[in-house]
Amino acid sequence: MTHSPLLRHDQTLFRDPDVFEFTFVPDHLHHRDAQVQELAFLIRPARRGGSALSAVLRGPPGTGKTTTVRRLFREVTETTRQVVPAYVNCRHDRTPLAVYRSIFEQVHGYAPPPVGRHLDEIKRGIAARLRDHDAALIVCLDDANELIPAGTYNTLLYQILRLYEKWNVRKPGVFAVT
Structure with a gap:
């Protein structure tokens, strides 16, 4: 008696394998309505x-901290141009230059030149x-606690929150996820 395989090579057990990707954001966050509303309340004045x-998560x-922020940022991007969300993964970007390069890329839609750019x-x-x-x-500083051993946490918070003083922009907000 021969058995045929349960699945063919082009089949899968999963309806949507994308849900296993790190960047996947579900359309609905179960049991996070209160947190989403609180974060939306913090963004409302900017809209x-x-x-x-600002907030510390x-x-x-x-x-679900990161997923909640990513979902909210996606909604903000889809519904308004009054607010520009920038997500920074602090496990990868730990220096002020790396953090600001990431913010620049999300604000402009392209990366700044790799060399020859001063932080200012x-x-x-x-x-x-x-x-x-x-x-x-x-700005969402995801895994912001990674900036503490790098010695840049306080400096970056101070600089981002005070961008308005030197550059004549509206006061930015920061969501520090730890």
Whole structure:
């Protein structure tokens, strides 16, 4: 008696294998409505021409902090040009230059030149784009605790939150995920 395989080479047990990708964001976040509403409340002033507020999102790994922020950022990007969300993975980008390069890329849609750019030039480019579009910046520093051993956590928070002083933009908000 020969058995045929349960699955052919072109079949899978999973309806949507993309759900296993790190960047996957579900359309609906179960049991996260309250958190999404709280974060949306912090962004609301920026949608009305003001400045975004900030928050620290704390909790054990795998509890939905990053997914909640990514889902909210996707919705903000789809519904308004008044707010420019920038997601920074601090496990990869730990230096001020790397963080600002990541922000620049998301604000402009392309990366700054790899060499020859001073940090202030990158900040100027970010600010110019925000001013041109009369938009507020909200930055998610995901795994922000990774910046502490690198010695850049306090510096980056201070610099991002005070961009408005030097560059004449609306006060940015920061979501620090730890």
